[in-house]
Amino acid sequence: MTTPAVNAGSQLLVHRCVDCRRWVYPEAERCPVCAGPLAAEPVSGEGTVFTYTVNHHAFQPAIPVPYVIAIVELAEQTDLRMATNIVGCPPDEVAVGMPVRVAFEQRGDMLVPVFERA
Ligand SMILES: [Zn+2]
Known part of the structure; x- marks a missing residue:
């Protein structure tokens, strides 16, 4: 699993086609x-x-366990x-379709994008 890039303004970056x-x-x-x-562009x-x-x-x-591993579909x-x-939310309250927003966790020398309940 590759870690998505994060820019200096703590925005999540995703590659986007320059043409289409x-x-x-x-x-x-x-x-x-x-x-x-x-080219990488920030997403919401x-x-x-x-x-x-x-x-x-x-x-x-x-x-620490338990923790939630999720597939998040971005709004874009x-x-x-x-x-x-998914962080900051009890695992038994996470649900499919739950709105989330990106947050960032420092892990070692990497800033890792995670998501919390919106
Ligand atoms: Zn394209």
Whole structure:
């Protein structure tokens, strides 16, 4: 799983086709629709939970369990989805279709985009 990029203004960045303006994630070399070049642009950070699972296994000691692994669909485009964590919300309150917005967690020297209830 690649971590989406974050710019200096703490905005989530997603690649977008320069020609047809389609958002493309995960990252690709070219636009899958028109083969146009891609450039990173900030997105609103708004989205909804597309699907999720609650993880009870401590894969990483630094991350307490249980936590929510989710696929969030960004508001910018149907099918623009990323794997992420839902934070600041009890796992049993997370629901498919729940509105969320991006937040950022410092993990080591990386700023990782996660989502919280909107
Ligand atoms: Zn395109």
